[in-house]
């Protein structure tokens with residue numbers, strides 16, 4: 400089954416007392432992951448880059464305006480659901496801290512800023528605890544998660560540094 404190209408946009412900000420926060424949100428739209436806390440994002444359309452899609456989805460789901468050029472690609476994550484292969488996807492994950500506007504609730508998502516040192520992982524997809532803290536700490540990585548039959552629990556996972564970073568530290572393999 401082909402992997403549907405998706406994007407995820409992680410915007411961060413610093414509170415006046417110096418704590419870093421990330422914009423996530425409770426997913427309202429019916430379908431995959433309803434009720435979970437997720438990052439903003441969705442499908443990459445054929446006529447756009449993944450960064451453009453991340454900026455567009457952020458505006459559609461929260462009202463925040465971000466430029467694609469201000470987003471940095473931080474991770475590439477593949478999700479496989481052997482009992483539901485139509486859910487298989489490849490997600491380009493972006494992080495950014497330049498944006499304008501105030502996030503508001505939309506039909507799709509109820510956005511909220513969460514402290515990065517206290518992520519709501521118990522309310523998120525099971526995979527997030529394995530990679531989201533690292534990415535928000537500045538690591539770039541590639542990961543693949545295979546979900547169990549319940550389509551909720553991670554059965555197997557593989558996480559490696561992004562190829563660019565591996566070259567930078569002189570590791571050929």
Ligand SMILES: CNc1ncnc2c1ncn2[C@@H]1O[C@H](COP(=O)(O)OP(=O)(O)OP(=O)(O)O)[C@@H](O)[C@H]1O
Pocket residue numbers: 405406407430431432437438439440441442443456478490524525526527
């Ligand atoms: C399985 N583990 C997962 N871990 C982390 N994040 C996950 C995820 N599974 C899906 N996501 C993200 O959740 C968003 C909505 O996905 P999904 O419902 O498929 O797309 P949505 O219908 O909103 O797309 P459109 O807005 O119609 O383009 C999308 O950013 C996608 O990357």
